[in-house]
Amino acid sequence: MLDIVRSVPIEYYLMYSSILFCIGVFGVLIRRNAIIVLMCIELMLNAVNLLLAAFSTYLGDAQGQIMVFFIMVVAAAEAAVGLGILVMVYRNTKSTDISLLDKLRW
């Protein structure tokens, strides 16, 4: 089983994971809808998960996969909190546009 997985060169996984991560970063920076931003954050986290799992397989070490578990838990918790904040913000500004939240300035 492992050989099948290892037949794909690790570079492919690296590239793929990096691209996913970069897409996530761009999404966070550019998109104005808060839900999309949260989704992009999830995307970033999952890209890292993928890479960790890949390396864990290629090196035969289970630590990577355990790390993935941790990340998933944290991601879930953070998504829950983030969505809670989003709901409160929506109730106050009737919109999910993050560019409306500009009052914390000098």
Add this chain to the structure above:
Amino acid sequence: MQNLIPLIPFLPFIGFLLNGLFGKNMSKSLVGIIGSGSLLASFILSVMAFNTVAGSGPIQHTLYQFMQLDGLQFEFGFLVDQLSVWMMLIVTGIGFLIHVYSIGYMHDDEGFYKFFAYLNLFIFSMLLLIMGDNFLMLFFGWEGVGLCSYLLIGFWYENREYGKAARKAFIMNRIGDLGLLLGMFLIIQTFGSLKYQEVFAQLGAVDTATVTTICLLLFVGAMGKSAQIPLYTWLPDAMAGPTPVSALIHAATMVTAGIYLVARCNGMYSLAPEALHWIAIVGLATSLFTAFIGLRQNDIKKVLAYSTVSQLGLMFLSLGMGAYSSALFHVTTHAFFKALLFLAAGSVIHGMGGEQDIRKMGGLRTKMPVTFWVFLIGTFAISGFPLLSGFFSKDEILAHTFEHGGMIWWGLSSFSAMITAIYMSRLMYVTFFGNFRGTEEQAAHVHESPAIMTLPLIALAILSVIGGFLNLPHFLHTGNDQWLAHWLSGNGLNGAPVIPMLQTALDAGTELVLMTTATVIAVLVLLVSYFIYRQEKNQPVSDAAQAGFTRILANKFYVDELYQAVFVTPVEKTSRILYHYADIQGIDGLVNGVGKAVQGIGGLFRRSQNGNIEYYLLGMVLGAVALLMTLFL
């Protein structure tokens, strides 16, 4: 007695505190009683001190040592010897009379309690000056009386002119004080101490140049305090203060501080004939110069002010001729008759409802008889009318001047004495004789002063008459001659005479001739003056009508204008330039510039806090990238 000595200055100080702090809520009588009472107590204690000194010699009492610097000790100590106890009697005695007078004179003034507080503070400072046993105490008192002079001259502070006069007095005094301070520094450097006892014990070991420098520097201080040329212009302006102030401070006591200083240091001055020479020159010059100015002044107090400066010049001349005890004798008699004249002038001003211009007076002798008679006694005393106090003291000075200076000095000083007689008699005749030249309103209001004012006048008049017998010339051989000179030559703290007995080589015949000449001049002047000033055409004219030399004299030889142009205006201009360029643009610019720079940098950094969430997210990403780059690069 020794433990009572500190009470002498501190009783007036307590009077100052009581009157100053609580006087506002006390009745005027109580304020007056506290003020005068403390003086009376000090006077009685001074008399007791006098008896003690007469019996067992000088008293020295150190209160405490307040500083020690490099082996130099600064103590708060008193020295009551023959010289200081005599000055104490004058200060407290005449001070007491003037306090009593002020109860009447200042009665209608709102600042009544303040006046007495300041007067008491002044007496305290003056007593510290006289009673100190070292130069530092003298300096404390010196500055203290300068301060009180400022407070009292500018007493009616709402008038800005009076404030200016007060400032002028204080500043001119400080110029002199620079000399005094430098002298004191040189004394510390040369003798290693400021105590009189220690300094005067080491006089043998110092070279003449140093001693002369010290003496000249101390004299600069005396010039400022005792109003000699060139630092005299503050005294006539000081007439802005209430008349009792003029009497006490600028006639009887403060201005004699300079004489006291030189007399105290007579040992030093005797080793520095150069310095004495300068003192004599300045004294004579001042005496003549200001006597001339007094000839054409029309304010009753200004004439007396210039008279004071002139008489002080005479005292300094006496000091310069080495006749220290004669100078002190003249200080005493001058205190009597000058205080008398000032208080009488105050009585006139009081009666005239505030008028001080003699051209608006005249014929007052019928309306204010007591004031007239005491003023007459004062005028005769100062002019040197035979057997009055001024006669003896002035003659002694003239005799010593003749002996040590020769004909020219004697001639000039007698000339000054003659001018004194002229302007004083002019003052008296114009004010009290002739027709009344004031307004109808004033004519109705003119009245003799109340007893509380006339009684001190009478007391001073009696002293002016009999004061001469304190120091009769020795050739009279009455057995009580030269009492004051003998008293002052008693042994001081270090065993030597405080003021050595003056040796005179003049024989009785010469002295008699000198005395007669002076008498003849004085009596002639008083008589001729009477006839001149009876005539309407010789009465003083209005300011506009003055011509030629009269105008120059009336404008005081334009000395004030000269000082204004040479000293005051350049300093003010420099000050303004420094203010604008150095202070506002320079220093303020620098300090404010630092603030502005901080604000600018802050403005730059502030822009990163723009509230824009995308911007913050970008910052986060860039920061993470930068961190990673540092790890891997």
